[in-house]
């Protein structure tokens with residue numbers, strides 16, 4: 010058969026396509042197949058790859074992969090004759106149209122580097138799809154048109170995939186995501202007076218130091234970590250972290266004098282500085298001490314990084330967030346889409362508790378938690394669990410209680426040695442990764458957080474939030490509630506009103 014190459018050949022993913030004189034497509038056959046990672050293909054795709062080699066008897070996915078590997082070796086050594094193509098043009102085109110939709114959907118949400126598994130999966134699917142397309146010998150006008158359309162679509166997907174990965178790599182190295190953790194060392198008895206005190210206390214690292222460790226492990230997302238604490242020992246923690254063999258920088262800043270330097274130009278600021286609970290305290294008991302710290306941070310953030318995303322961890326979240334926001338508002342720099350009170354630990358805990366109750370994988374369970382971050386304001390929305398799960402009345406009450414007292418239980422179990430830190434740092438790190446991915450264009454990133462929101466006339470409320478390139482792009486509210494959840498929201502409202510009022514009185 011003679012093939013006539015029109016103008017220049019079309020190249021997709023290193024495979025050369027020649028358009029024949031009558032418009033049909035012929036691909037240079039084998040190169041693409043060798044680039045395809047078999048682990049990334051679905052069962053249907055593997056079945057096709059086997060069928061075109063004449064194998065239709067293999068059943069399990071593992072066997073399919075093994076057989077394909079063996080046949081590839083045979084083909085490489087030239088000791089294999091390919092049978093006649095076993096599919097009709099109509100079957101091939103229907104499968105390819107479905108594949109095109111699937112690849113497009115995956116591509117729309119793809120954010121990552123060439124090393125990511127999502128990239129490799131897309132690459133394998135594109136190789137499979139373009140290989141299959143190359144084997145279609147269209148004869149009718151309609152078929153030829155469909156082939157051309159698919160060819161253009163796969164070519165565009167291929168370019169988009171590469172350019173997204175390139176953009177991702179560039180934004181990870183050039184637009185360093187500077188995360189300033191306004192806290193470094195742990196120490197259950199730490200307080201704002203500790204600035205002048207001895208620094209050899211707090212040996213086991215608090216939320217800030219553990220968070221910084223987890224951020225350090227993701228250099229593709231976080232390239233510059235600055236740690237600030239009133240204690241000088243934060244410099245040692247930063248130095249310690251900087252010895253980890255991952256790219257990016259970690260620097261320590263200490264005392265009020267270095268706060269401005271630490272914050273200058275930061276992309277994300279995580280505030281977990283202040284005091285934490287010892288036994289028989291409520292989160293509200295921390296207010297007086299921590300409110301003045303929030304006020305100070307807000308003033309410096311307003312001056313040094315008013316565009317940064319601000320994550321407030323310090324308790325009581327229900328009042329610390331309003332103190333921070335209202336201070337910024339007074340200074341004319343408050344942007345409600347940028348400041349979030351972090352409640353992610355509550356979401357992680359409830360998914361763990363649900364999974365354990367129902368025998369599920371906790372990583373595959375999600376459940377929003379709204380309202381606030383204190384005993385009676387935390388409202389898990391069990392009716393919105395994903396996957397949907399039915400709970401009896403007793404189970405609902407048990408889960409509400411368990412998540413609400415989880416913080417107290419950790420404090421009690423740590424016997425005077427501070428509050429939850431490890432799970433907090435873990436959930437916080439993933440919250441920040443989500444913010445960074447959304448910042449780089451990932452779509453559909455939904456998190457919960459305590460933000461300026463007057464839907465319940467409380468001025469602040471934890472709701473479901475859609476994150477985007479510039480912080481919160483949409484407040485998704487609470488969604489449809491069960492009557493039990495609605496009742497708990499009504500109970501939370503006066504408490505949040507009181508917590509916000511406490512903050513406002515402090516600011517005045």
Ligand SMILES: NC(=O)C1=CN([C@@H]2O[C@H](COP(=O)(O)OP(=O)(O)OC[C@H]3O[C@@H](n4cnc5c(N)ncnc54)[C@H](O)[C@@H]3O)[C@@H](O)[C@H]2O)C=CC1
Nearest residue numbers: 194195196199215216238239282283284285322323324354
């Ligand atoms: N939102 C949430 O879900 C959670 C919030 N928390 C809260 O997070 C906060 C931090 O907890 P931990 O890390 O366990 O406490 P920690 O006591 O281990 O660390 C607090 C650090 O803040 C530093 N600090 C105090 N005043 C400062 C200032 N003016 N500037 C800079 N640094 C200052 C201290 O020197 C200390 O190193 C607490 O308020 C705690 O209640 C804790 C767990 C969960």
Ligand SMILES: O=C([O-])CC(=O)C(=O)O
Nearest residue numbers: 286324415416417428429
């Ligand atoms: O209870 C505390 O003080 C810490 C906290 O917020 C939690 O563990 O949920």
